[in-house]
Amino acid sequence: MPPRREDPEIARLVSEQILAALPNIVSQVAVGLNANQANNQGTTANRDCTYKGFRACNPKEFHGTEGAVGLLAWIEGMESVLHIRICAEGSKVEFAACLLQGRALTWWNTQIQTRGREATNRLTWEEFKKLLKEEYCLRSEIQKLEAELWNHKMKGSDVESYTARFHKLAKLVPHLVSSEENRIDRYVWGLAPEIWGNVTSANPKTLQEAVNLATKLTNNAIRSGSFANDKVKGKRRMEVSVRKNFSERGGKAQKVIKNFGAQTQTAEKDKGAYPRCDKCNNHHGGRCIICLKSNKEGHFAKDCRNGRRRTCHECGSPDHFRNAYPRLNRGPVTNPARPVNQGNQGGQARGRAF
Structure with a gap:
């Protein structure tokens, strides 16, 4: 049977109809994909932003007796948990308030009685943190932390301890180093004189860059023996050890x-x-x-x-x-210590022991 020949005119008409309908088909497919993606994101958000999922991260409790440092550390840990669990803004305060215990719970119940439960739960996370800091962060403690950060300096060649403490203080009193430029300036200011000039001349753009450069220069200075303070301290430690051994030996030889x-x-x-x-x-x-x-x-x-x-x-x-x-x-012999009896001129005392 001979093959069937298609009419060219019919093929042309079919192609034109398909090309005309193609944009509508593409748009419908795109709308369907976006809808499915939105539904999936909504399901994930709803699943993660639950109190059960929040407690699954084992957030720490706050009792109100930890002081300013304890409160600031608790807030820092709480913000990490809220970020990981993708908690909605309206749930942050309610979830975090469930971890208040003891004195802190009594204070929060007082806030609820004064403001009302609905108004209290509508507080933003920033407002909640402000209330906690006003209650449990004494100004005197904050001033001590501010002074420590402002005067924080590197001791000898121990750049690791200096850097770790600087990061801790920067988190406890972030208002002193609010911008990246301020953090870099304050970090570089406290470095040891042996490396301070080189770090400053390098003009680091980020804090991590400054930290890496300070660590590298410190290691090089240690190998070259540029840290004079460490030499003096080592000499003093050796002298103290010699004196101690000498005093211990001397203590055994005299009393x-x-x-x-x-x-x-x-x-x-x-x-x-x-x-x-x-x-x-x-x-x-x-x-x-x-x-x-x-x-x-x-x-x-x-x-x-x-x-x-x-x-x-x-x-x-x-x-x-x-x-x-x-x-x-x-x-x-006559005893010279005792005179002879005057009545017996020629006699002598008989030998006996006196």
């Missing part, structure tokens, strides 16, 4: 005598730790030992022999000691 207020040496094994003294010829540290009786060096008052009269323990005579006492040796 304070309570009654006389003098110092005495320990055993002979510890004498080698000190040189021989030119005055008393003894090994000791510090001043010489002085006797409080004879005012002479080298011995204590309890060992002083200067001016002491040693006598016999048997008869009390200063002419001899006990080991030379005649009566103990059975020798005839």
Whole structure:
């Protein structure tokens, strides 16, 4: 069967009709796609912006006893949760107020009684934060944070601690560094003198750029030994360690005598730790030992022999000691400490111990 031939005129008419209807078809398809996308976004927003989804992020509670720093940190964490969960503006205050506990909850209930629940829930997030700051941020605490940020400086080569504290203070008192330019100027101002000039001349455009440049220059300065403060501190730490060890050794070699207020040496094994003294010829540290009786060096008052009269323990005579006492040796001798009986001129005392 021979193939069927199409009429060229009919084909032309069909093409013209299709081209005429094509714009309408395209517009209808686009409207349908936009509608589906809007429905999907609405479903996602409704799903995420629920109290259950909000609590699933485990936001922290606020009790009103954390002080200004605690409140500012709580607000910062709360804003992060509200942003992640895509909470609607009308739900932010209501959700956040559910986390108030203790003293803070009592304060919020007072606000509800004064303003009414509907008016309170209609507060914007900025108004809610302002009320919290007026109640729990004492002006004195805010002034301390402002002064700390204003005078914050880098200590030695510790650029990491300086940067971390700067970020923390900038979040606690953001009104001092509201613009990016102010944050950069304040950050660069507190850098160490060894790197401050190079960072300033580089003219960083963002705070992160300034931080990266300060960290790089600090590491280079540490390797080249440009931080003089660290050298002095290291030298001082070494000197303190040497002094501490010397004092510990010296404390073992001498002790304070309570009654006389003098110092005495320990055993002979510890004498080698000190040189021989030119005055008393003894090994000791510090001043010489002085006797409080004879005012002479080298011995204590309890060992002083200067001016002491040693006598016999048997008869009390200063002419001899006990080991030379005649009566103990059975020798005839007259006791000079006791006179001979006048009634017995030729007699002598019988040998017995007195």
